[in-house]
Structures are given as structure tokens and as C-alpha cells.
Amino acid sequence: MGAAPSEKFGKVSHKVPMLSLGNVFSDSEVRDFLDRIRRFLGLAEDAPLEITAEPKIDGLSLSLRYERGRLVSAATRGDGAEGENVTANVATIACIPNEISAPDFPDVLEVRGEVYMAAKDFQALNERQKAEGSKVFANPRNAAAGSLRQLDAAITASRPLKFFAYAWGEAPALPAETQYDVVQAFAHWGFPVNPLMKVCQSVNDMLAVYASVEENRATLGYDIDGIVYKVNSLELQRRLGFVSRSPRWAVAHKFPAEKAVTVLEGIEIQVGRTGALTPVARLKPVTVGGVVVQNATLHNEDEIERKGVCVGDWVRVQRAGDVIPQILEYLPEKRPEGTEPFVFPEVCPVCGSHAVREVNEKTGKLDAVRRCTGGLTCPAQAVERLKHFVSRNAFDIEGLGEKQIAAFFADGLVRSPAEIFTLERRDKVSLKRIANREGWGKRSADNLFKAIDARRSIGLDRFIYALGIRHVGEATAKDLAKTYSTFEAFQTAMIAASDAGSEAYADLTSTDGVGVVVAGAIIAFFDEQHNRDAIAALLDEVTVEAVEAPDTSGSSVAGKTVVFTGTLTKMTRAEAKAMAERLGAKVAGSVSKKTDYVVAGADAGSKLKKAQELSVAVLSEDEWLALAGGE
Numbered sequence: 299m300g301a302a303p304s305e306k307f308g309k310v311s312h313k314v315p316m317l318s319l320g321n322v323f324s325d326s327e328v329r330d331f332l333d334r335i336r337r338f339l340g341l342a343e344d345a346p347l348e349i350t351a352e353p354k355i356d357g358l359s360l361s362l363r364y365e366r367g368r369l370v371s372a373a374t375r376g377d378g379a380e381g382e383n384v385t386a387n388v389a390t391i392a393c394i395p396n397e398i399s400a401p402d403f404p405d406v407l408e409v410r411g412e413v414y415m416a417a418k419d420f421q422a423l424n425e426r427q428k429a430e431g432s433k434v435f436a437n438p439r440n441a442a443a444g445s446l447r448q449l450d451a452a453i454t455a456s457r458p459l460k461f462f463a464y465a466w467g468e469a470p471a472l473p474a475e476t477q478y479d480v481v482q483a484f485a486h487w488g489f490p491v492n493p494l495m496k497v498c499q500s501v502n503d504m505l506a507v508y509a510s511v512e513e514n515r516a517t518l519g520y521d522i523d524g525i526v527y528k529v530n531s532l533e534l535q536r537r538l539g540f541v542s543r544s545p546r547w548a549v550a551h552k553f554p555a556e557k558a559v560t561v562l563e564g565i566e567i568q569v570g571r572t573g574a575l576t577p578v579a580r581l582k583p584v585t586v587g588g589v590v591v592q593n594a595t596l597h598n599e600d601e602i603e604r605k606g607v608c609v610g611d612w613v614r615v616q617r618a619g620d621v622i623p624q625i626l627e628y629l630p631e632k633r634p635e636g637t638e639p640f641v642f643p644e645v646c647p648v649c650g651s652h653a654v655r656e657v658n659e660k661t662g663k664l665d666a667v668r669r670c671t672g673g674l675t676c677p678a679q680a681v682e683r684l685k686h687f688v689s690r691n692a693f694d695i696e697g698l699g700e701k702q703i704a705a706f707f708a709d710g711l712v713r714s715p716a717e718i719f720t721l722e723r724r725d726k727v728s729l730k731r732i733a734n735r736e737g738w739g740k741r742s743a744d745n746l747f748k749a750i751d752a753r754r755s756i757g758l759d760r761f762i763y764a765l766g767i768r769h770v771g772e773a774t775a776k777d778l779a780k781t782y783s784t785f786e787a788f789q790t791a792m793i794a795a796s797d798a799g800s801e802a803y804a805d806l807t808s809t810d811g812v813g814v815v816v817a818g819a820i821i822a823f824f825d826e827q828h829n830r831d832a833i834a835a836l837l838d839e840v841t842v843e844a845v846e847a848p849d850t851s852g853s854s855v856a857g858k859t860v861v862f863t864g865t866l867t868k869m870t871r872a873e874a875k876a877m878a879e880r881l882g883a884k885v886a887g888s889v890s891k892k893t894d895y896v897v898a899g900a901d902a903g904s905k906l907k908k909a910q911e912l913s914v915a916v917l918s919e920d921e922w923l924a925l926a927g928g929e
């Protein structure tokens with residue numbers, strides 16, 4: 299989880315994105331991870347497959363760029379594509395080399411790893427802070443983050459930060475062929491690496507590392523929250539590639555969540571941006587795994603009933619990493635007399651509209667979620683949509699966070715996304731200037747307007763994500779942006795797609811990550827006149843950048859539509875698809891006039907026949923590989 303790149307620091311765009319890891323929680327999910335890899339690569343169940351296992355450090359990730367042996371830049375993860383430039387601060391961290399003179403150190407290398415604070419250093423720092431009347435940190439991770447993101451590098455220098463190297467970014471010449479050996483080379487060049495990293499030959503080896511590290515967790519002297527498994531062979535890593543924002547070749551096996559017992563003092567209903575009524579538990583504050591917890595989610599009304607919890611009950615709560623704390627159960631023996639079951643409201647607590655549970659079209663069952671029917675007339679939905687609109691992975695406007703949006707909305711200053719961009723014009727002629735508001739001044743108001751102006755041009759993926767369409771998260775927004783390239787093309791296609799028999803609908807549902815539910819949500823969104831009006835007003839103020847085609851220059855299959863059929867021998871179907879997409883080709887499931895190539899393996903059947911009927915070019919697997927080339 300990276301912090302938003304702040305304007306306080308310059309930005310660094312990561313040439314190789316900084317990815318995140320998928321999580322697994324059980325032995326069987328670890329087995330599934332290995333099975334998936336074997337299936338993708340077409341490896342037999344008993345073929346050797348080495349996996350490294352190492353602790354997952356609970357700190358913040360950092361990318362260190364070295365040119366000719368000198369540290370030239372250090373950046374936080376940020377949103378994975380762009381982080382904060384913290385070079386001056388990192389230069390003060392004792393265990394990170396500023397210069398490396400080893401003759402075998404490459405010309406260019408980005409070393410990545412985790413900055414963290416050791417447990418005893420954290421305690422000492424907090425005691426010092428308390429004595430000085432300064433801020434006390436909730437946990438070592440927050441202390442490390444706060445220490446690294448200091449404007450004054452002298453403060454960072456006074457904080458005992460440490461580092462483990464475990465990955466890399468741009469690295470034109472790697473020193474070895476395996477994950478393990480590259481990390482050993484890092485150690486040889488003077489980077490601290492984790493001593494508990496092991497190479498495993500089997501799932502049993504992996505689970506043994508997990509068990510033994512977990513047992514010793516409390517004695518390590520730094521916080522870890524699981525074990526990371528990675529395919530050891532870099533060649534296999536390359537073949538496996540990525541899904542969305544995580545590598546297929548690595549996964550985090552998290553330790554079980556920490557638990558505590560406290561009192562459920564109340565249940566509050568929050569209304570989200572899509573109108574969902576979510577019950578939130580207000581708890582008597584309790585420390586769980588080093589963090590004070592006072593809220594927990596109860597998901598929906600069925601969940602409250604299933605758990606049987608009542609206000610006043612003692613409850614067991616758990617917290618797993620960054621996940622919102624959860625209520626597991628109540629303790630019946632401690633239930634006070636006279637507790638009454640919670641009655642879930644049937645009207646929206648914010649706007650008073652009916653709140654209903656829709657019948658799911660596919661399953662015919664009642665939706666678990668009760669929704670306010672007020673739409674944008676419900677202030678809660680409107681304000682939540684605005685908060686989403688300015689959030690980190692959407693418009694990300696510096697100085698315009700949830701708090702400011704809520705205040706501007708309450709005072710009628712900003713009621714729609716477009717109004718964010720007309721704020722300055724209206725402010726100039728207003729009697730109640732923003733600069734005169736409580737907590738604001740001339741400078742902060744000017745900075746806000748500058749930050750808003752800086753976002754008048756925005757990438758298509760962020761723009762689509764910012765619209766807050768149900769089921770359209772960041773990954774889907776990226777996929778849609780890639781498919782449609784411009785907002786105009788996207789909107790036109792989405793309006794056309796409301797006819798389920800149209801080509802536009804077929805195109806939409808063949809986009810990665812878009813099934814019937816997601817497609818339905820997007821179409822419903824564009825169906826509503828008020829959404830189209832809000833977009834039109836917004837487009838008067840902002841420019842949506844077209845998506846640049848990925849750099850597939852040199853690829854002879856970029857832009858081509860390919861269909862694979864029959865049994866391939868050199869790679870699995872999944873691998874062939876991933877490779878084609880990496881080279882800029884589109885992989886379709888059925889043959890049509892639009893198909894450029896059909897790659898036919900052994901025993902190809904009806905698709906091959908169809909290709910011949912339509913005179914689509916048919917290639918053998920080898921011909922395809924020769925054409926795709928390079929890889």
C-alpha cells in the first residue's frame with residue numbers, strides 16, 4: 299500500500315512498475331499457486347520447480363537507482379507507476395551504500411527492497427518522541443514511513459532506518475540466472491539481504507520455512523507479516539509474467555490475523571458511493587497487533603444476523619495487515635441482560651429514500667446489500683462519488699482530500715466533479731472566498747487552484763476509474779482504456795453496447811476482466827442521462843489523454859487479432875496468450891472476418907475449418923513463433 303506521491307517531494311516515474319503481490323492464507327492456496335504455475339508453464343506434477351521463500355517485511359518498499367556505481371535516485375513505491383523522490387533522505391540511511399566500487403557492479407541497476415525500523419529502535423524513538431512532546435507512532439511501519447518522508451533530511455538521518463534488498467527494477471545486466479543468486483550478488487555488493495531466505499524444492503519445504511519463521515517471528519527484532527514465495531528461475535519468471543499488477547511467479551503467504559476482545563458500543567450505517575448501506579461497528583478502542591482499533595466492518599444485514607451480534611456484546615475482532623478489522627463472533631457468556639437484536643433501517647439514514655435489496659437477476663436471490671434508491675439526490679452518494687473522484691488512483695488532487703470535499707459539498711461549493719474545476723472562477727466573484735474559510739489562507743487556496751489546474755489533463759484509465767462506475771476498479775479501468783484508447787470511443791461504444799446483440803456489446807464483453815456483470819454496470823451507468831450530463835460538463839473543463847499504444851515497435855504482430863486452436867507443444871495456451879498480448883496482439887476466442895491469424899496446433903478442429911472458410915491466414919506453432927519472433 300503506497301502513499302500518494304506528495305507534492306512535497308519531486309516525482310520519479312518507475313521505468314519498471316513496482317508491483318504488489320497476491321496474498322494466500324492457507325496451505326491449500328499455496329498448493330494452488332504451484333499448480334497454477336505448473337499449468338501455465340505446462341510442467342508435469344513431478345518436474346523440478348525451485349521456489350525461494352523469505353520473510354515479508356512489514357515496512358515500505360523503495361527503489362534505489364545506481365548509475366556507474368553511484369546512488370543517483372531513491373523513490374518510494376507511490377502508486378506503483380510513480381513514486382516520491384526521497385534520494386536526499388535515503389542517502390542518510392547507514393546501511394544503504396551510496397557508492398559501490400566493485401568491478402562487477404553493473405553500469406545501471408535499480409535495487410529494490412524494504413525500508414523498516416527494528417522493534418527496539420521503534421520503542422526508543424517513541425520514548426524520545428513522548429519526552430519531547432512530539433508525535434508517537436502507532437507501529438514500526440508508520441514510524442519508518444514518517445521518518446523517510448521528512449522534508450528535512452537531517453531528521454531522517456536521526457532516525458534508525460534499515461533496509462533489506464529483495465528485488466530489482468531496471469537491470470539491463472543481471473549478475474545471475476536465479477532469484478536467489480541475484481540476491482546473493484546484492485549481498486556481495488554490500489546490500490543487506492534477509493538471512494532467512496531459502497531455496498525450496500517442494501511445497502513441503504515451503505510450508506516448513508513458513509512454520510519455522512512464524513514460530514520465531516517474535517524474536518526476529520523486526521515486524522514481518524508473512525512469507526513471500528518466488529519462482530527461483532528468472533527465465534521461468536519471465537515466461538510467467540504478470541496478471542494485472544502482480545507477478546504470476548510470486549505470492550505472499552500471510553500469517554494468521556491477530557485477534558482481541560472488546561465491547562461493541564454501537565452500529566452505525568454508512569452510505570457509500572453506490573448507495574450501499576454498510577453497517578460499521580463502533581468498538582471500545584482495543585490494541586490488536588500493535589494498532590488501536592475502534593471500528594470494524596459488519597458487511598451487511600445478513601452478516602449481523604448470521605453472527606447474532608447485538609450492541610453491548612463483547613466481541614472478538616481480528617485485524618490482518620491493511621485489511622479493515624472484522625468482527626468474528628460475540629461471546630455469549632458475557633452478553634449483558636436485556637440486549638436487543640439490531641434492526642437494520644429500511645430507509646437511507648442520510649436522505650430518507652427507501653433502501654431496498656434488489657433481486658439478483660442471475661441467481662434470483664435477494665442481494666446481500668441494501669441500497670439507497672436516492673441516486674445522486676442522496677447527499678451521501680454524491681459526496682462519496684466526489685471523494686472517489688479525487689482519490690489517489692483517480693484525479694488525486696493535492697490538498698483536496700475527503701475532508702475538504704465533504705466541507706465544500708456541505709457548503710454547496712462543489713456538488714459535481716465539474717464544479718471542482720470551476721471552483722476558482724466562482725471563488726473570484728464570491729463573497730465568501732475560500733481563502734477566508736477556517737483552516738485556509740491565501741496561499742493554501744492558491745495552491746489548491748494550482749493543484750486543480752495541474753489535473754486538467756488526465757490519463758484515460760484514471761478518468762474511467764474516477765467515474766466511480768460499479769465494479770470498475772483500477773485494473774478494469776486500465777483494461778478498458780487500453781481497449782478503447784480515447785474517451786470518445788469508449789463512451790460511444792458503451793452507449794451502443796446497450797443493445798446486447800450489438801458488436802459493441804460483444805467487444806465489451808471480450809475485454810479482459812469484463813464479464814456480464816461488469817458490462818451491465820458500465821452500460822447502466824452510461825444509460826443514465828444525469829451521468830452523461832455530468833461527464834459532458836466535466837469534459838468542458840478537462841482533457842482526457844488518449845492511451846499511447848504500448849511500445850511494441852519491432853513486433854510484427856502488434857495490433858493483430860490472433861486465435862489459438864488445437865494442442866500447442868512449445869508452450870501452454872495461457873502462455874501463448876500472455877506472450878501474444880505482450881507483443882501487442884489481441885487474442886480472441888473465436889474466428890471471424892476480423893481475425894488476422896489462426897495458430898493451429900495438433901488436432902485443431904472447427905476453428906481451423908472456419909478459418910479456411912473465411913480465408914484467414916493459418917499458421918503452425920513454429921510459423922507463429924517465427925513471426926512473433928524476438929522472444
Ligand code: IVH
Nearest residue numbers: 317318319353354355358359464465526545
Ligand atoms: S517482492 C514483484 N519480497 O510486499 C514482486 N516484496 O505486496 C515485488 N514486501 O510492495 C515484491 N517483503 O513492499 C517482495 N521479501 C519481499 C517483501 C516484499 C515485503 C512488500 C513490498 C511489496 C509488497 C507486495
